[in-house]
Each structure stands twice: as C-alpha cells, then as structure tokens.
Amino acid sequence: MEFNKEEFEKSFDEVFEQKSEEINSQLDRKILITMVGDVNCGKSSTINKLMKEDIVSVGAKPGETIHIKEIPYKENIIFVDTPGLDDVVKENTEVTLKYYKNSDVILFFLNAAGTVLSENELNNLKEIEKVSQEIIIVLNKIDAADDIPALVKYIQDHTEYKYPVTPISSRTGENIIMLQNKLLDVLEKKSKDIMFAMNLKEKASIANRWILAAGVSSAAIGASPIPGSDFIPLIGVQVGLMLKLSTLYDKPISKENAKELLIATVVGNAGKTIFRQIVKIVPGAGSIIGASVAGATTVALGYAIKYMHENNIDLQVEHLKPIYEMLLKKEKEKEKQQNCDGDDNDDNNITSV
Numbered sequence: 594m595e596f597n598k599e600e601f602e603k604s605f606d607e608v609f610e611q612k613s614e615e616i617n618s619q620l621d622r623k624i625l626i627t628m629v630g631d632v633n634c635g636k637s638s639t640i641n642k643l644m645k646e647d648i649v650s651v652g653a654k655p656g657e658t659i660h661i662k663e664i665p666y667k668e669n670i671i672f673v674d675t676p677g678l679d680d681v682v683k684e685n686t687e688v689t690l691k692y693y694k695n696s697d698v699i700l701f702f703l704n705a706a707g708t709v710l711s712e713n714e715l716n717n718l719k720e721i722e723k724v725s726q727e728i729i730i731v732l733n734k735i736d737a738a739d740d741i742p743a744l745v746k747y748i749q750d751h752t753e754y755k756y757p758v759t760p761i762s763s764r765t766g767e768n769i770i771m772l773q774n775k776l777l778d779v780l781e782k783k784s785k786d787i788m789f790a791m792n793l794k795e796k797a798s799i800a801n802r803w804i805l806a807a808g809v810s811s812a813a814i815g816a817s818p819i820p821g822s823d824f825i826p827l828i829g830v831q832v833g834l835m836l837k838l839s840t841l842y843d844k845p846i847s848k849e850n851a852k853e854l855l856i857a858t859v860v861g862n863a864g865k866t867i868f869r870q871i872v873k874i875v876p877g878a879g880s881i882i883g884a885s886v887a888g889a890t891t892v893a894l895g896y897a898i899k900y901m902h903e904n905n906i907d908l909q910v911e912h913l914k915p916i917y918e919m920l921l922k923k924e925k926e927k928e929k930q931q932n933c934d935g936d937d938n939d940d941n942n943i944t945s946v
C-alpha cells in the first residue's frame with residue numbers, strides 16, 4: 594500500500610476536528626472533589642500541596658467542624674470540605690450525603706499519626722460507600738508515623754481492598770504525585786482529567802503518563818493483524834496526544850501546525866518505511882515490526898513535544914525534527930535492548946527444560 598498524501602490529509606483533518614472537540618468539551622465540565630476526615634488530619638494542607646498554591650487556610654477555625662464548605666478553584670474545580678457524617682448536625686446529613694453522591698471523587702482522609710481507621714471512621718466510610726464508590730483513601734502525616742506499609746495493609750484489610758490507599762505527607766510532599774496520579778485515574782474514567790491536569794503545576798509526570806499510554810495504544814494498533822486498519826487509528830492517537838500535551842502546557846496548536854509536524858516526523862522521510870511497515874507488507878513479521886515502530890514513533894513524538902513545551906521552544910518543524918529523530922533512535926535502541934533481553938530469557942528457558 595502506497596502512502597497517499599491526500600488521503601492522509603483528509604483523515605488528519607477529520608481526526609483533528611474530532612479530538613479538538615473531545616478536549617474542548619472536557620474543558621467545560623465541572624469537577625467536584627470532596628474531602629472528608631477529622632479536623633486536623635491535613636485536608637487543607639493536602640489541597641494546597643497538590644495544587645501548589647495556598648487555596649485554603651491551614652488549621653481549624655471555629656465553626657469549620659460542623660459546616661460543609663465549598664472551595665472553588667479557578668472556574669471549574671470545586672473542592673468541598675466536609676466534616677465526618679457523625680459530626681454533622683442531624684439536619685445536615687442529607688446535604689452531606691448529596692455532596693458525596695455528586696462528587697467526582699471523594700478523598701477519605703486518615704491520620705497516620707493518630708488512630709488509623711477508628712470505628713467512627715469505618716462507620717463513616719460505610720455510609721459514604723452507599724452513595725459513591727469513587728473513593729481514594731488518603732493516609733496523611735506519614736512523616737509523623739512508623740511502619741507505613743503495615744498501616745496501609747491494615748487499611749486495605751479492613752476495606753476489602755476496594756479503594757486505592759495513598760500514604761502521603763502534605764508537610765514534606767512525599768507521594769503527592771502518587772495522589773495526583775490516583776486522582777487523574779478516577780477523573781480519566783469520567784473524561785475530566787485533562788481540565789484537572791491543566792490546573793496542576795506538576796506537569797512533567799502527567800505528560801509522561803499520557804505519552805506512555807499513547808505509546809501502548811499505538812503499539813496495540815500496530816499489532817493489529819488487519820493490513821491498513823491501523824493507519825487512521827494511529828493518526829488518531831498521535832493527534833490526540835499532541836492536542837492533549839498542548840492543552841496541558843497551555844500552548845494551543847493549530848491544525849496546520851500539527852499536520853506539518855506529523856508529516857515531517859512520523860509520516861515523512863523515516864515515515865515512508867514506517868508506514869510501509871505499519872501496513873504490513875511483510876506477512877507474519879509485519880505485526881511485530883508494526884507494533885514496536887508504531888509505539889516508538891508515538892513516544893518519540895510525545896517526548897519531543899513535551900521537551901519543546903517545557904523549554905518554551907516554538908513547535909516548528911525545523912526545531913522539532915532533530916529532537917524527534919534523536920528520541921526515536923533512543924526508543925528503538927531501548928526496544929532492541931528489550932528484545933535481546935527477551936531472547937536471553939527464552940534461551941535460558943530452553944536450556945533449563
């Protein structure tokens with residue numbers, strides 16, 4: 594199958610419009626993140642650490658313990674500070690439950706330096722899980738406690754491993770990225786992760802996550818046994834990644850710019866062979882070549898764009914191309930290394946049999 598430029602451009606335009614729309618529709622949504630936990634367990638500190646901004650005041654204020662408080666952040670993110678259910682004056686219980694129900698994610702705080710998962714806390718959790726399962730258990734203040742793995746295990750055992758448990762310290766910042774990732778996991782299922790990610794200051798780890806996920810998708814597409822079936826989906830993944838990274842770093846990319854970049858990298862020069870491999874001219878071997886090449890090109894493209902955004906370099910072909918090519922070479926070497934390692938293992942297996 595020959596690479597057809599017109600066909601590429603037509604597919605590209607369609608995919609670009611579709612992915613842009615998907616992302617734009619995400620940006621209009623509202624995110625509700627509800628925090629629950631005893632006074633002083635570090636809810637406010639955690640939000641400040643996560644967003645790298647002093648959004649909430651730390652330390653209890655009179656009245657805070659019995660009232661639900663909405664803390665709006667930018668236009669579309671609302672953090673909700675709630676006391677535990679049994680601390681709520683009776684008539685507020687309904688209101689509190691409604692918040693839990695409408696939340697995109699509930700951060701259930703435990704204090705590692707106190708009684709972890711007291712009867713009170715366990716009862717609270719049981720009430721909450723009746724209305725929502727989108728719960729992340731946040732074990733805070735790990736800097737002030739010993740044997741954290743044992744505490745985590747204790748929590749998991751008593752909650753039947755239903756929810757992710759993230760041990761953090763909102764004082765030292767330890768594992769805040771883990772919490773960030775867990776939050777993004779939940780929000781991704783609801784197509785709300787991009788807008789949240791945009792508002793986070795720690796962008797590099799988010800970019801890596803998206804790049805690697807797109808690489809895996811591309812490899813899966815490349816491994817498809819149907820010749821030619823991977824062309825458009827692969828463009829879809831790569832364009833989607835470009836748009837997401839540009840949104841993350843708040844550096845909008847035009848359709849023409851994105852197209853030009855894709856032609857100069859994945860499709861152009863090297864691309865001729867790549868697309869030939871991807872459409873699987875070689876039966877049998879085609880699937881393997883297709884998978885690794887498709888994955889490597891996407892990952893290299895993603896890292897190249899990330900690098901440019903982080904260093905404030907304009908996304909111009911002449912700047913992107915050398916970075917892309919260097920990264921692609923690296924990806925391919927990594928791939929080769931992995932394949933060699935795999936062979937070694939096979940040999941070992943054979944000898945051991």
Ligand SMILES: Nc1nc2c(ncn2[C@@H]2O[C@H](COP(=O)(O)OP(=O)(O)O)[C@@H](O)[C@H]2O)c(=O)[nH]1
Pocket residue numbers: 630631632633634635636637638639650651652653733734735736737761762763764765
């Ligand atoms: N040692 C330690 N102290 C913390 C940590 N997080 C918060 N604190 C302290 O705990 C107190 C209560 O924190 P705050 O965020 O206001 O808790 P909230 O009532 O749940 O919102 C403050 O004195 C914080 O400095 C932590 O990770 N480690």
Ligand SMILES: [Mg+2]
Pocket residue numbers: 636637638649650651652653674
């Ligand atoms: Mg607070």
